[in-house]
Amino acid sequence: MQKEFDHKLASDYNIKFNNEALLDEAFTQASYVNEHPDEDLKFYERLEFLGDAVYQLVVSDYIFKRYPEMPQGRLTRLRAAMVNRHSFSRFARECHFDKYIRLGKGEEKAGARNRDSLLCDIFESFIGAVYLDQGIETVKNFCRLVIFPKLDEGWFDEFFDHKTELQEAIQVNGPVDINYELLDEDGPDNDRQFKVAVLVDNQELGVGEGHSKKSAEQAAAKAALNKLGIKDQKLQ
Amino acid sequence: MQKEFDHKLASDYNIKFNNEALLDEAFTQASYVNEHPDEDLKFYERLEFLGDAVYQLVVSDYIFKRYPEMPQGRLTRLRAAMVNRHSFSRFARECHFDKYIRLGKGEEKAGARNRDSLLCDIFESFIGAVYLDQGIETVKNFCRLVIFPKLDEGWFDEFFDHKTELQEAIQVNGPVDINYELLDEDGPDNDRQFKVAVLVDNQELGVGEGHSKKSAEQAAAKAALNKLGIKDQKLQ
Numbered sequence: 001m002q003k004e005f006d007h008k009l010a011s012d013y014n015i016k017f018n019n020e021a022l023l024d025e026a027f028t029q030a031s032y033v034n035e036h037p038d039e040d041l042k043f044y045e046r047l048e049f050l051g052d053a054v055y056q057l058v059v060s061d062y063i064f065k066r067y068p069e070m071p072q073g074r075l076t077r078l079r080a081a082m083v084n085r086h087s088f089s090r091f092a093r094e095c096h097f098d099k100y101i102r103l104g105k106g107e108e109k110a111g112a113r114n115r116d117s118l119l120c121d122i123f124e125s126f127i128g129a130v131y132l133d134q135g136i137e138t139v140k141n142f143c144r145l146v147i148f149p150k151l152d153e154g155w156f157d158e159f160f161d162h163k164t165e166l167q168e169a170i171q172v173n174g175p176v177d178i179n180y181e182l183l184d185e186d187g188p189d190n191d192r193q194f195k196v197a198v199l200v201d202n203q204e205l206g207v208g209e210g211h212s213k214k215s216a217e218q219a220a221a222k223a224a225l226n227k228l229g230i231k232d233q234k235l236q
Numbered sequence: 237m238q239k240e241f242d243h244k245l246a247s248d249y250n251i252k253f254n255n256e257a258l259l260d261e262a263f264t265q266a267s268y269v270n271e272h273p274d275e276d277l278k279f280y281e282r283l284e285f286l287g288d289a290v291y292q293l294v295v296s297d298y299i300f301k302r303y304p305e306m307p308q309g310r311l312t313r314l315r316a317a318m319v320n321r322h323s324f325s326r327f328a329r330e331c332h333f334d335k336y337i338r339l340g341k342g343e344e345k346a347g348a349r350n351r352d353s354l355l356c357d358i359f360e361s362f363i364g365a366v367y368l369d370q371g372i373e374t375v376k377n378f379c380r381l382v383i384f385p386k387l388d389e390g391w392f393d394e395f396f397d398h399k400t401e402l403q404e405a406i407q408v409n410g411p412v413d414i415n416y417e418l419l420d421e422d423g424p425d426n427d428r429q430f431k432v433a434v435l436v437d438n439q440e441l442g443v444g445e446g447h448s449k450k451s452a453e454q455a456a457a458k459a460a461l462n463k464l465g466i467k468d469q470k471l472q
Contacts, residue, residue: 045308046300049315053289053296060289064282072281079285136372 005100012095013142017133022047026129027097027122029112031104044125051128054136056083058143081156082147085120090155092119095146097126162221169228170200177201180217196220241336248331249378253369258283262365263333263358265348267340280361287364290372292319294379317392318383321356326391327383328355333362398457405464406436413437416453432456 009015017023030043059082098113101122112118130139170176184195196216197207206227208219245251253259266279295318299311334349337358348354366375406412420431432452433443442463444455
């Protein structure tokens with residue numbers, strides 16, 4: 001397992017640990033330590049503490065430089081979208097970190113390996129271990145490979161409020177009427193589909209679909225922003 | 237003013253900016269920019285965004301390494317004590333940053349120069365500017381000179397809950413009776429002084445004074461921790 005993981009880190013992320021014990025620590029849960037009292041093991045929590053701050057800086061530095069005109073408020077919102085526990089567990093799954101966690105038997109049985117909160121912790125402890133062993137530049141490289149491309153793939157779009165975005169964008173020159181109209185509602189109860197149009201001064205500017213009225217409205221607002229050519233409004 | 241500030245940064249903190257514009261930006265409030273529309277000035281907010289994350293990492297890195305056995309929970313509490321807006325404004329005052337802020341006339345009249353929230357922003361924007369201009373090592377040096385000694389001077393003690401600390405420390409081997417007893421109450425209404433003893437299994441272990449019962453109890457608990465030789469319990 002260890003060798004397979006070393007190989008993966010080297011081939012996928014160009015990371016080769018000097019101190020393997022740090023990598024072990026990052027992927028070891030307290031339950032495993034408790035079951036192996038003779039091995040003098042450490043569990044991931046301290047590295048998680050450190051990794052949290054490292055990742056926050058690497059993301060802040062990246063978006064600060066990538067969007068040199070973006071005001072503080074938007075930077076803060078974008079950072080919050082990238083630095084949060086929901087995103088962390090997605091990153092951990094994307095990197096298949098779940099395979100390499102060392103768990104106690106009870107936790108294993110309880111399904112901890114697939115628990116969002118654990119995956120999220122492990123993502124941060126991994127970042128902490130890379131930082132300690134390799135320095136911040138290696139963390140930046142990892143993020144360039146794994147995290148930052150997600151920005152262009154729309155991973156964080158759900159954290160943006162497109163309705164507010166649209167309102168801010170079209171009301172700069174004074175108040176305008178914005179209404180959301182339900183066009184269609186279809187499908188069985190457990191898989192309901194909604195179709196919503198956004199009307200700006202009674203003119204249809206975008207249509208969106210979703211499993212709730214709310215998500216369909218967000219999709220419609222996003223479509224309207226695209227149509228207005230302010231697709232990347234959030235990133236300017 | 238600019239020259240005086242440059243001199244202060246060099247002599248007090250060994251910092252010499254390459255890009256003076258960044259330093260200007262860090263100390264310029266929006267109100268000043270608005271009053272000088274022709275000068276193409278920037279205000280501090282983006283640097284504040286960046287500095288926040290830089291400072292958080294520098295503190296995390298420092299306490300992680302200084303206290304190699306401290307568990308995550310305590311690290312997190314200690315970081316929260318050092319990384320918060322109350323501390324930031326104290327640091328800014330300590331460094332006399334208030335003197336160098338560029339404000340609009342209205343804000344100046346309104347007393348913004350002494351406003352905690354502004355001083356706190358400026359502390360962060362200063363850190364952001366040093367990081368961009370000089371790199372993280374210079375920020376670390378600044379913190380070694382200005383911030384970290386405060387840890388030993390007790391600046392962050394008020395953020396620790398000594399009563400909880402004492403309880404955790406003496407109840408490790410089972411429940412013990414802990415009581416706080418008011419010994420004395422004195423002074424005029426606007427400057428009342430309380431004196432409290434902490435009794436552990438009916439034995440007096442510490443006495444503390446304060447302007448409220450609560451603060452006197454905290455002081456008594458701290459005295460008890462000292463007596464028990466676990467003065468630096470919070471730091472282990």
